Amino acid sequence: xxxxxxxPAIEVNNLTIRYGDRIAxxxxxxxxxxxxxxxxxxxxxxxxxxxxxxxxxxxxxxxGSVRVLGLDPVADHRQLVARIGVMLQSGGVATGMxxxxxxxxxxxxxxxxxxxxxxxxxxxxxxxxxxxxxxxSGGEQQRLSLALALVGRPDxxxxxxxxxxxxxxxxxxIRRVIADLRGRGVAVLLTTHDLEEAEKLADHVVIIDHGVxxxxxxxxxxxxxSQGDDVxxxxxxxxxxxxxxxxxxxxxTEASPGEYVVASAATPSMVAAITAWLAEMDLxxxxxxxxxxxxxxxxxxxxxxxxxxxxxxxxxxxxxSRR
Amino acid sequence: xxxLLAQTRSELMLSLRNGEQLLVNIAIPLLLLVFFSAVKVLPxxxxxxxxxxxxxxxxxxxxxxxxxxxALAIGTGFERHYKVLKRxxxxxxxxxxxxxxxxxxxxxLLVVQIALIVVAALALGWNPGGTxxxxxxxxxxxxxxxxxxGLLMAGTLRGTVTLAxxxxxxxxxxxxxxxxxxxxxxxxxxxxxxxxxxxGALSQVLQSxxxxxxxxxxxxxxxxxxxxxxAPLAAVKFFRWE
Numbered sequence: 001x002x003x004x005x006x007x008p009a010i011e012v013n014n015l016t017i018r019y020g021d022r023i024a025x026x027x028x029x030x031x032x033x034x035x036x037x038x039x040x041x042x043x044x045x046x047x048x049x050x051x052x053x054x055x056x057x058x059x060x061x062x063x064g065s066v067r068v069l070g071l072d073p074v075a076d077h078r079q080l081v082a083r084i085g086v087m088l089q090s091g092g093v094a095t096g097m098x099x100x101x102x103x104x105x106x107x108x109x110x111x112x113x114x115x116x117x118x119x120x121x122x123x124x125x126x127x128x129x130x131x132x133x134x135x136x137s138g139g140e141q142q143r144l145s146l147a148l149a150l151v152g153r154p155d156x157x158x159x160x161x162x163x164x165x166x167x168x169x170x171x172x173x174i175r176r177v178i179a180d181l182r183g184r185g186v187a188v189l190l191t192t193h194d195l196e197e198a199e200k201l202a203d204h205v206v207i208i209d210h211g212v213x214x215x216x217x218x219x220x221x222x223x224x225x226s227q228g229d230d231v232x233x234x235x236x237x238x239x240x241x242x243x244x245x246x247x248x249x250x251x252x253t254e255a256s257p258g259e260y261v262v263a264s265a266a267t268p269s270m271v272a273a274i275t276a277w278l279a280e281m282d283l284x285x286x287x288x289x290x291x292x293x294x295x296x297x298x299x300x301x302x303x304x305x306x307x308x309x310x311x312x313x314x315x316x317x318x319x320x321s322r323r
Numbered sequence: 324x325x326x327l328l329a330q331t332r333s334e335l336m337l338s339l340r341n342g343e344q345l346l347v348n349i350a351i352p353l354l355l356l357v358f359f360s361a362v363k364v365l366p367x368x369x370x371x372x373x374x375x376x377x378x379x380x381x382x383x384x385x386x387x388x389x390x391x392x393x394a395l396a397i398g399t400g401f402e403r404h405y406k407v408l409k410r411x412x413x414x415x416x417x418x419x420x421x422x423x424x425x426x427x428x429x430x431x432l433l434v435v436q437i438a439l440i441v442v443a444a445l446a447l448g449w450n451p452g453g454t455x456x457x458x459x460x461x462x463x464x465x466x467x468x469x470x471x472x473g474l475l476m477a478g479t480l481r482g483t484v485t486l487a488x489x490x491x492x493x494x495x496x497x498x499x500x501x502x503x504x505x506x507x508x509x510x511x512x513x514x515x516x517x518x519x520x521x522x523g524a525l526s527q528v529l530q531s532x533x534x535x536x537x538x539x540x541x542x543x544x545x546x547x548x549x550x551x552x553x554a555p556l557a558a559v560k561f562f563r564w565e
Contacts, residue, residue, distance in 0.1 A: 056413050057412075057413070058409070058412065058413075058565075078415070078417070081413055081414055081415050082415045084413065086410065086413040088406055088409065088410055090406070091405040091406035091407070091409075091410070092405070092406050092407060092409065092410030093405070093407060093410070094333075094337055094402055094405070094407050095401070095405060096337045096340045096341060097333075097337065101333065101336070104329070105329050105330065105333045106414065108325050108326045108328075108329035108330070109326045109329075109414045109415045109416045110415060148410075152414075152415075
């Protein structure tokens with residue numbers, strides 16, 4: 001079992017990755033613990049995949065260092081690959097391959113693999129024995145990719161957007177399989193731009209954008225830390241906020257279309273006043289969050305702040321000294 | 324060892340499942356052999372008794388080229404495109420064993436293919452002469468030369484470009500390589516070009532091994548050996564896994 005003192009499975013220290021003049025990752029640091037699910041959360045292009053691919057040994061850091069299970073992913077690649085499982089964002093299997101064949105082939109690479117048939121059952125592909133990769137749906141391909149990542153009993157699993165673009169049932173199944181990895185002490189690092197995924201699945205969320213960490217903590221911590229003295233609710237867009245504000249005695253703003261923020265503590269009488277006004281106007285109430293924000297609020301605020309601070313993603317300006 | 328065997332078996336299975344690849348590998352060389360042995364349209368070098376005596380060595384060279392170059396390039400090119408190679412990079416299989424499995428697959432398919440060609444040629448009355456055992460090192464050198472070219476294309480170009488180029492190169496090297504059209508029938512400069520191509524070198528070497536009365540192929544052996552050394556080196560140097 002994993003003790004609280006066990007060292008981190010993944011350590012990222014001041015990681016910087018550059019592609020030519022473009023900075024994909026800019027001084028990123030975080031850790032991921034065994035037996036925990038860590039989500040690297042950020043919008044597309046935030047630097048998630050670059051970070052994960054550095055941890056998998058596909059690319060070298062431009063600066064900073066990374067360690068996975070105490071190993072250098074490039075220098076100690078041979079030792080490391082026996083202990084990690086990888087799920088790429090797409091592809092990875094020959095198009096003419098059937099699920100059982102792919103799993104048995106991958107099982108042959110490892111010393112003590114999981115029984116392929118058991119894994120097929122686990123990811124719900126036991127009935128797809130005769131379909132080839134090219135004839136499988138996106139969700140089926142993702143489930144097979146997940147099984148391939150797990151067949152070698154990895155200590156660390158890297159899952160790049162594991163549920164992107166798949167149907168709800170498949171998503172549920174994948175999330176259940178990932179959640180079960182905790183009990184086996186696996187350190188899971190998943191990337192996602194889906195807030196719901198991070199909120200539901202992760203023990204630890206690292207929010208990144210433009211290659212820097214914006215926030216790092218458990219979902220609860222992140223939501224508590226940014227908890228403000230306000231009430232948020234969803235209703236049809238374009239409400240008369242000044243009329244509502246006058247009625248309840250607090251400033252009301254429409255943060256985004258259909259999302260309202262009331263600058264007031266969430267007292268029961270305030271909540272009652274808001275709902276009473278909506279009732280008078282015969283307006284539906286989509287949701288109402290007093291105090292506790294959803295991760296989405298935190299995320300949108302943080303990424304919006306980051307965008308405001310960096311008006312243009314300025315590439316490094318190299319000074320040419322003339323002599 | 325377990326991983327290498329499983330990988331080789333898997334490569335073989337995927338090749339056999341791929342219909343168009345089998346067509347290029349097996350059906351086309353056999354068809355050319357039978358057709359041009361029976362139909363007297365192609366010229367043959369002077370002093371050759373039967374058409375099949377000239378065609379059989381050339382068709383074996385063609386089988387080496389289609390298998391080691393065309394099929395390997397297209398298969399590997401698409402695997403690279405679909406990130407199969409990238410994914411394998413994160414497994415304990417390793418690149419060394421991956422290459423060995425590919426070579427193993429090519430060799431096994433080639434043994435079957437050449438056996439079919441030999442049987443068909445003998446049925447057509449082929450009378451092999453020369454020093455047939457020398458054909459074995461010649462075929463091995465050919466696998467290195469064409470395999471190197473195939474992997475060079477697959478590892479540097481996009482999948483669809485590899486597909487088009489491999490097929491174009493196949494036709495060009497077939498026509499200029501003395502495989503079914505003798506060099507003696509080509510204008511001088513084309514024959515000269517043909518003889519420095521890997522296809523030309525291999526077909527000359529195989530003619531000298533398998534047909535009595537063929538020209539000796541000292542310089543062709545050298546040309547073939549140079550291709551067999553340089554093409555894999557270039558593939559190793561320029562191959563990109565993603």
